[in-house]
Amino acid sequence: MSVASEPPIPAAPISDAVTVRMYKGLLGDCFLLQLASAAGRSFILIDCGVLQGIQGASDRMVQVANDIVAATGGRIDLLVVTHEHWDHISGFAHAAEVFFGGRLKIDTLWMAWTENDADPQAQGLRARFDRAKMAVAAAATTAAHLAARGVTGAAEVTAGLEAFIGPVERGLAAAGGPRTGRQILQALKQAAGAVAYLEPGQVVATPGATPLKAYVLGPPRSAARLFKALPSAGDNKETYLAGDGLDHADHLLGAVAAGEAEAGPETPFPRRYEYAQEDVAHGGDPTLDWLKAAYVDGPAWRRIDADWLGGAGALALKLDSNTNNTSLVLAFETPAKKVLLFAADAQVGNWLSWYDQTYPPTALGGPVGVGVEDILLRTVVYKMGHHGSHNATLDAQGLERMTDPSLVVFIPVVETDARAQGTAGWNMPFPDILKRALELSKGAVLRGDTHAGRAPDGRSLGTDAAILACVGEDPAGLFVDYRLPAPLVGAFAATKA
């Protein structure tokens, strides 16, 4: 990867440093890496978003965007957008004025191969995802209409889909700015000076005066990996699951369309057997009366008016985890060969695929690339996958390999917001994973909803004082900085790019 030449930034002599800034108070990701060496300062922004439907989200994101401008002087060397989920990109819409109004210059944009419009495999994925998205949205709309008419069970369907519906339906996105996830990505591609789509196995240097080496771990090209959200045993899974699991979209769209068709629903039966719901409600002939007595006047608890929409939940879930698996996962390496791992929202299949290649891929007879085992072993900063959910951090082949005594774990989560989602709350961070992360890092877990070294209830986590000394918190609570201890950073090359 070529590094674009930059106008020199006048800077006082500075020592080599790597600082990770996590913006807090977000159920969503927004990280700013600040790299400093004699060659100058470089800035990498990784994602910028908060989950939809959270109070005050828009104001918060504007504050974050303003802070990014202040911290970087209005220019970032690299923007990494990991995947098209609202909790990773909504900030670009909430603060469209900052990102697209000329207040922040983006030199280079990195995205996964899955976002490359010219890539045939990506096009295929996109078409399938779009259809599923359309089906979920259609089901949600229909369910909302039914709910408004007081139809039994419809409100439950809508509630289950809440978290999956984009901002368009809610009218929350800033006027004039991009409104859907797709529009945000397109706008960013336009705004950035250069765009690169990364492939698993690549080893690249981050753009800017002070570069880091970056290993591209995911997303995988293999469909089997991409569509795997959960661990399983046995290899005959295809017996029950066909491909990406999104086939249901066709049924759902067909069903929704059936109810809305102008000429009456398309059914497999001759019209003479059919009785419209409205006619049955009135009764009038023996058949209508029988149907009315059996269903309309029958016990309410037996009605099935909204059950046919229930499949939308499973579809939304599948679509959600498929999208999470398209996460761009990067491992940045410091000159001291320590690693900062940003797992985005990668789920099981993405994690497993890291073992499918070396970095760079090893050609027959060529030099042997680095294995992910080695990368995990040297990890000193781990940005936990998917806000600490149970299936976005692999245990034996993931977390358990991060044995570096200096490990610090970032979890961008607001537990109270997570608990308020869905019908019974999302279990984020997942207790077992949190517990293990606390053990492995000896209490060095930085969360979006606590003070450094403290659990949510204020209890001390027993974090090493030396690590706490490297942590700086914004007095206003907007962010937390972790400046890597010098031995973990090493010496950047002295020459300027």
Add this chain to the structure above:
Amino acid sequence: MEQLPTAATSGRAGYPVPAMRRFRVYAFDPLASTSLETAIFNDAVISLPWEEAWEAPLSVGPSGEYLEVVDFDPASGLFYAPIDPNDPLLLAQDGLPPSEGRPQFHQQMAYAVAMKTIHNFERALGRKVLWSPLKPADGNYDALVDDGYVQKLRIYPHALREDNAYYSPDKKALLFGYFRAGDAPGARSLPGGWVFTCLSHDVIAHETTHAILDGIHNRFIEASTLDSLAFHEAFADTVALLQHFTMEGAVRHELAAHGGQLRVRDLLSGLAKQFADARGMAGALREGIDVADPKTDPVSGAYASAIDPHERGAFLVAAVFDAFVTIFERRSGDLMRMFANTTQPGADMHPDLVARLAGEAAKAADHMLRICVRALDYVPPVDLRFGEFLRAMITADADLVPDDPLRYRLAIAEAFRRRGIFPHSIASMAPDSLMWESPEIIEPGLSACHFNPAVRLNVDPEWRRPKIWRQALDNQQKLWGWLSREAAKNPKWESLLGIQLSADAPQTIGRSQRTGLPAVEVHSVRVARRAGPDGQDLRQLVIEVTQRRRAFLDPDVQAQADRGEARTDPTDMDFEFRGGCTMLVDLRDWTIRYAIRKNIMDDGRLQTQRDFRSGATEDALRALYFGDQANRPGAEPFAMLHRG
């Protein structure tokens, strides 16, 4: 609509009541009618006993004593006219002929296959099938009509427009879906053609079994271990599969085609072929025969690590199917030897021989199905493992048929062993070691206890379903009272039942508002009368007692909460942990034959459930987004499971 003669009215007309009602159905599904090979036997007839005088007469719907079909298609906003099974034109031709384009045939087939499944269960269980009681959505049991008795399971043949069908425990209904095959379905489906799950014999039998099983074991829906959800699926598949062998035409055809062999993947061993073909899958949706021949390639490790409910359940289905085929092979060994000695190799089998083999296959399948169904009375009330189901099968069979010359029980044990399904803490996999222990091993003092004089249960024969239900309810009350008054005084009962009855029980076990003592649920008290092949008569009382305990993921928190030092709010818990006991009482002398326990104080079991709940399973993923669906009112546990 004019009332036609039924058992109740025809006596006045002086005509005899017919023995059977006959309904035409597809033997498999509409796909089998599109191939010359299978079309001849795909038109089948199901004969159901004419309703008794005390049963609800069969009428428009069809609607009868057990089922009511209501054909509402909510996605299309349409109702379909119901069939009148008493119309003379239909009575004279065994109902409507098979047709995909006539919704009334769909109603007829769904009704007939579901009723056939119900009858198979009743024959094996030795009692009437009852649906699980209605649970009030608002928790107010006092407002329930008839104390929650639900006479009829409802069938919606066209409830969903998707490739799914499920049993809804809250609605007491079977919801069948229909859908268009994809653009690139399997070899035999029409691209874009309609597929109806309510026309698949397998799907109907499967869903009906879910409902029946829920009526017997209400707690089996709770996903407490990997095995529990898998069991529901596996059992439903097993019933559907074994019912294939009642289709005589199909069995003859397949036996003739495969030289008398059943260990071949064919129409009989696979489930829901049309459904699978329409989705572009090769073969069946699920198979009774393992991928590898278990004789040469043990699949032991795979069961232990299988997480998906269907994947895991497949091991149980394959084990039962394997045992069935082994039994068939023993029963037909002599015929095959005679055939081998008198016929040129490669020649077609004589039709008489095929007919005899088909008879043996039907008999073996029927025996196997009955063993499986009877075993349902011999399982613990909560937290069932496959290994325990094996013990239940062996014990249930040994009780009814003490002599086992064809070694059925060994064939069953062998088939489970090959798949790595083992019960815990038994001496060996020999059938006698697999039997449940008698209670004297647990509590010698109670072995000869004749407890009824104290409890005064009513076990008079009843045949009206509402009365049976009412009787069971009264008995549950009596037993509950006895447990609270008498059993609580004798610590031996605590040990035998695996529950806590005394005041010093852990504080995580809720207290009864009426007694102040640990709350106990008496789930069922049911009377079974079973007849063995040699006239054996077994009269048993099956009693299920369970208890709840608030459980916490952290063992330290658990210990504190048990002592009542923390987390004392009765609604505060990470999950609900259940224990209890199934007691089998011999009605001849009122002794307790078996006490099949899941101790509420078993820390090992509690830890297993903690691990399960924090594990990365399909269920945990759903729980992340949708909350603990299975335990939420209004949830559809089977809908999610089937949507995969």
